[in-house]
Amino acid sequence: MTLQTVDMLIRIITSVIAYAIAVTIAGSFKAWVANAFGDDTAESLGLISLNPIVHFDFFGLLLVFCVRFGWGRYVPVNPQRIQGPFRFLKIGFAYFAGVIAHLFMGVVTFSFLMYAFGMRIFPLIMQMLNKGRYAFTYNLPFAKFFPNDSSFLVSLGIIGISLLVLNIVLAYLDFIIVVADFISLKILDIFSLDVRRKFVVSVAVFLAMIFIFGHWIYSLMVSLVFSTGYILSHLLGVI
Secondary structure, eight states, rough: OOHHHHHHHHHHHHHHHHHHHHHHHHHHHHHHHHTTOOOOOHHTTTTOOOOOOHOOOOOHHHHHHHSSOOOOOOOOOOOGGOTEEEOOOOOOOHHHHHHHHHHHHHHHHHHHHHHGGGGGGGGHHHHHHHHHHGGGOOOHHHHOOOSSOOOHHHHHHHHHHHHHHHHHHHHHHHHHHHHHHHHHHHHHHTTTOGGGGHHHHHHHHHHHHHHHHHHHHHHHHHHHHHHHHHHHHHHHOOO
């Protein structure tokens, strides 16, 4: 087995681990929030579970093996089942719970990397984030930057970098999907369109947001994770 093959296998394994953590926590949290507010749709599908297999999406997992990026199983939210005081806020929080979870994991991962490697890893994080929405395709020679660290710590660092980037990208995509869903419902209501056209309208709005606002939304997600993680690291005395 060549070194190139070993390197490829390590990257696939670390990407699958990062994928499992990201989609499981985000999916479970979103299902739990919806259930707490009265919508048991996701709970009835078993999506509150922390079993990673429950949250794997077949095509999303397949992509992880191909390009080291993938999405988890869709967590449905039925706003009609969410009632009571502050209903609008509850619905909004239930829809955006996945985004919040991904951003939170990004902040925690950033803080862990700063704790484990100190300011030495800061240039690498910036190097990855500067690659933009396609950072997950970048082959970062992590071990080369930390030749004196243990292989275990380096492995955690590789998983951490993968988890950080994956959560930012998934937060970015999830945010656009949720906003596009809201906008499409509004369009259907304004123009009195058949609800069966919702999927087509949602896809059109999603693509429009990607092309028009994609860069700014991604930059916002990076800034939120970066600034919050840096402040948290500072408060904890990590840096």
